[in-house]
Amino acid sequence: MNVFRILGDVSHLLAIIILLMKILKSKSCAGISGKSQILFALVFTTRYLDLFTTFISVYNTVMKVIFLICAYVTVYMIYVKFRKTFDSENDSFRLEFLLVPVTGLSFLENHSFTPLEILWTFSIYLESVAILPQLFMISKTGEAETITTHYLFFLGLYRALYIANWVWRYYTENFYDQIAIVSGVVQTIFYCDFFYLYVTKVLKGKKLSLPMPV
Secondary structure (H helix, E strand, O other): OOHHHHHHHHHHHHHHHHHHHHHHHHOOOOOOOHHHHHHHHHHHHHHHHHHHOOOOOHHHHHHHHHHHHHHHHHHHHHHHHOHHHOOOOOOOOOOHHHHHHHHHHHHHOOOOOOHHHHHHHHHHHHHHHOOHHHHHHHHHHOEEOHHHHHHHHHHHHHHHHHHHHHHHHHHHHOOOOHHHHHHHHHHHHHHHHHHHHHHHOHHHOOOEEOOOOO
């Protein structure tokens, strides 16, 4: 394990904590896409099924359990505890546009045609597009709360750090996972415009706002 992997995991965990604290402190999930959170819960569920079959390390196991718990707690708070504050009208991205092609691709392009491997591949492909409902919601409303932008920044930073992790592993371990790398690059590209707005607006104390769709 290298420093980029650890920093990526820390950034990922920090993003989830920021989101949970935002919901708990404000007692509201306004501006948060419940559909994106459902997709992330599905990502962790299908990726971490190896918890029942393979032990890698204590660190690996603990992080997987934390991500699973946090994902489902977030979904619970959005759709149950604070459901009255959930903006379902603007969280209108159609998930089948993501789930159908991702499912098909996971059967066509994988490392081995076994149930666990297909589900792992599905999780990798799905994670690369899971943030789209959240970005779509922001584009639809035209703005995002500062705390939500912090969450998105650290989520994007996590993927960028994982790209550095893969480069490091390629040169030090001669390890190369085309599925994970390509999916990670695609996911990071989705954050590029957001990163620019985050640096030019949010870090200068301005509220992030986007042009309203016509």
